[in-house]
Amino acid sequence: MTAAALALGVGLTGAASAQDQSILIDVELELNGMPLPGDATPEESAAYEVLNKYCSGCHQQGMLEEGLTNPKSGFGHILDVRRLAQDPKFVVSGEPTKSKLYQVIAGGAPAMPDNCWDPSCTPKPEEMASLETWITKLGETAPPERTFVPLSELYALALKDLSAQPTNRRDRTRYISMRTLWNDSEVTQENYDAYLAATVKLMNALSFNPNVYKFEKIDEKGILLRVFLPDLDWNHEKWEVMEREYPYGMESDTDPNLSTLQTMAGTNIPVIRADWFAATASAAPMYYDVLGLADTLKGLQQQLGLDMRSNILNEQVVRAGFQDSGVSTNNRLIERHPLGSGMFWTSYDFSGSKGRQSFFEYPLGPVSAFGEEVSFHEDGGESIFTLPNGFHGYYLNTTDGTRLNVGPTAIVRDTDYPDGTGEVVNGISCMSCHSKGIRFNDDHVREVALNNLALSPAVRQTVDAIYPGKEVVNDYFQKDMEAFFATLQKAGIDPETKAAGLEPVRGLMVYFVDYFVNYEQAANELGLTEDELTARAAFAGTENASLLQRLKVSPIARDEWTAVYPVLLDKLTDYRPILTDHRTTAALSHSVRQVVQGTPYDSVGQTGGQAIVTHADAKQFGADYDATQHSVTAQSHLTVYTDKPTYKVGDPLRIFIEPRHDCRLTLISIDDDHDSCVLYPFPGLPDVVIKGGTQYVFPPQGALRTSEPGLETILAICNGSDAAISKERSGTNSVSCSANHQPISRESYTSVVNETLILDLNPGGGDQLTTASGADYRAVSSHNPNVTKAQISVLVQSQ
Structure with a gap:
């Protein structure tokens, strides 16, 4: 490691910024990004060059292009090739066409790099070959x-x-x-x-x-x-x-x-x-229930043998205040109390930064300690404390001290989990942020308050005692962090894990929440090998067999898999499910709903005969135990899959679209030459709202054919506006999907190429339609105001 410096300005609990700042960090690494490992293989070196050239400006911390302060989509380690190789969310060892990293760069949506508005600035074939070789080689070096x-x-x-x-x-x-x-x-x-x-x-x-x-x-x-x-x-x-x-x-x-x-x-x-x-x-409320924490901050103090008010009044606390925590939306004040087992850090969080919400003007508080006249007015708090074994416990509370499961996003956000809803969920969000214990912070209050003669001498004396300044505060941070490191090692856990x-x-x-369940994993969770599942699928009934066939092409989200699991366990194994209080509250896609409905395990969306309709209903019936509700990925409202995973040139292809909610649909085809065309809406096909829970088969008439080898991406968008559609097609050539390859309108298309997918509404004759499919996709409908999308990539092989 080269020269290092303390990293400052990160919040107490909740989400981490892209750079872990709980330890001394390498300044050169921070400034220059992730270097190539010294023992890199030729394949790693070649892949690194491609990723560095096209991706690092948006996705490598320390190398971000001008105007970006944080990596896009929370993905900031594109040049850490060995970390990528360990993450199946991005790379499937040995299988480039199944790897999201390769799919997106090869021609996925949105096109990458997304600041490239012409295919000429996308990776060349030989560069794509380097990525392909690297991923393929990973399969060869995998353990037995x-x-x-x-x-x-x-x-x-x-x-x-x-x-x-x-x-x-x-x-x-x-x-x-x-x-x-x-x-x-x-x-x-x-x-x-x-x-x-x-x-x-x-x-x-x-x-x-x-x-x-x-x-x-x-x-x-x-x-x-x-x-x-x-x-x-x-x-x-x-x-x-x-x-x-x-x-x-x-x-x-x-x-x-x-x-x-x-x-x-x-x-x-x-x-x-x-x-x-x-x-x-790891997620509240189960986190609280298993650990056995009190319902109020006052009760927690009693449980821990702590008197916060007495500590504050007797100047037995250490405070630091700052405005940019990386977690709190506004200013934040943190405070350390001594605890028999170690320490108790708590925060005072604010929904604004003016008046009584400014601890620069009102550095003392809370009201319960100093009274109304001189105190700030906080809007909530988060705490981290030492458990008797040296590990850490966490707590979220409102202004009045009532326990919270989830922190309000107006005050705090979990930016460490880019696929999440942004909610700070007590337990897991805090563990993630504090992976190495306490995080270093600076104090901006002491100097301001001590020089503010509008404050009384008594107030400034108290400030002098409880805001000791950066060096003292960081000494406590260091001591608490080292104690946590020692505890991890005592449990046999490397802090760098x-x-x-x-x-x-x-x-x-x-892994559990966001990685969709494919055919292999479905078999695994049922206790079967893939061959055993295939042998039994034929006797599972039509709907079950149809879902299993779909799983070979398109995996399903965790919440949907949990809904069908008891049905398949009962039908396909010698085990029977035990029905518990768990209820799947998700709206289900068509193929999943067909499996569940009418079975003894159809408990989706209801408890005790009462339907779960709103989030409040879900909370009432304990659905806060369902971790998937905090995952945008798991709550995907749209499923798209094809009838086969691979095709030969000339094969017909069918696309199945299953929205969970009513959907105004757009289908876009993008190939690995970065050519894109709009498959739907299309002249001659009715543009209808696809009802939630139903299945739409495309094309409803005519044929969709494959015409050249390559990786084809099919992007489905619900309720996309013209701007949303244009964004998805940025960096691609706009071409016609029409079978006779005639430009549909000069305004929309300026070139015609031999597109991988060709739509022919009249297989017996040429496509004579001339109406523009255009870019007016009926904009955002009232059925669902949000733009939801899903995509699948299929491989087209030569004859």
Whole structure:
């Protein structure tokens, strides 16, 4: 590491900025971006050159083009080729055409780089070949395939271990399973180890036991983590909090290990999946419920043996105030209290920065300590404190101290999770931001307040005592951070551990929530191999088989998979689902709804016969336990897929569009030559609103043919305005989709090329239509004012 400097100005809890500033950072790295590893392979070097040339200006922290202060879409590590190689969200090892990174650059939507308005400034064929070779080579260097572990082996392993425990401990012993992660071929060994560390970290972060929980492998693969409940200061009731909401529980008449395990442990669900655990128990309100935190800030103080008001009045606190925290929308004041287990940092957050919301004018507060006359008026707060084992606990509260599950985005935002809703969710957002403990901050209040003679001498004396200045505050930051590092290492966790490039608990949450479920993963979660699932699919019934066939082409979002899981488990395996209090509140796409409706497991959108319609309804019925509601990706309102994943030149192609909500549809075809055409609306086809929950098959008449090899991207947009459509087509040539390749209008199209997809409404004769398909796509409709989009890339091969 070269010369380093303290990074300043980041908030106390919530989201991190793109650069992790909890430790001393490398100034050269900050200024110049991510260098190529010294031992880079030729393939890595070639890929790095392409990514540096075309992508780093928008997506590499430290190399952003003029005018950008933060990476676009929250993606700021494009030149970290080894981190990219570990993240299946961007790169599928060995398979370029399935990798989002390659798809987008090859001709996805929007075209990349998105500041390029002409195909001449996009990567050349030889440069695309470099990316393709790099991704292909990753498959060759991947570790050996892991041995598949079926459900029967998991339960046999758990029963064997439980039988070895003393009889008086068995009903207090539970298990966290890594089975689905172990079986997933897209999870590298490095990520698997990081997901294991994430699970251990979260268990400790949910414990009031002063002893650190350390995982000792029950088996050589690390498939199961044994949880003796008292080791985490848990009891049966705390496990039941999770058990009641767990959607993947099962029972069986044919698996003797499972039934015996359930009897011996005294619970129907003795095993819970690590990925579900990380996504759900890390997020409030379950986070509060499992950790057992009080409903009010006052109650939390009593629980921790803390008297904040007394500490403030007796000048036993350390404060710092600043305006740009990276988390809080306005100014923020942070305050440290001593705690028997370590420290208690809290923040005072404001919805504005004027009058009583300015701690420069009113540096003392809260009102409960200093009275109305001299105090600032905060709008909420966030706290981070040391648990008895040295890990950290987190708390969000309103002005009056009432506990909050989610921080209001008008005051704080989670910018560390670009695929999220921006909400700061207590627990997971804080763990992600504080991946290495306390974050360094500067203080801007002391100097201003001490020189403000409008403040009384008494006020300035108090300011002098509780705002000690940057050096003193940073000494506390350093001490608290080092203590957290030591605690992580005591649990066997390297503080530098990343899961798919993220803080490990966040990484495992993203794995569960945001990575869509494909055919291989569906089989895995059902306890089957792909071959076993294929063999059984023919006997699953028409609707179930249709969905499974769709999964071979287009994966589905986590919330939809959770809805169909019990149906498929019952139909395709020897296990039966256990119905819990979990309710899927998502609107479902057509193919998913067909599987669920009319089955005993059709609990979508209702509880106790009462429909869940609004967000308030969802909260009333406990749907805040559903981590997917904070994910924009998982809540996708639009699904698009084709009848096959690959085609040969000349093959007909059908596109299936399934919106979750009413949709004014636009379909755009973009090929890897960066040529694009509008498939729908199209002259001769009725432009209708596609109803939510229905399926639209395109083309409804005529034929859509493939005409040349390459990677074809089909982009579906709901309710896109002219500006939105134009943005998606920026950087592409606007061409005609018409079969006879005649320009539809001179205003819209200036060139004609042999497009990969050709739409012919009259396969028996030439397309004689001359009406302009134009750029007026009926703009935004009243059915859904938001622009929602989805895309799929298919490979067209030579004959």
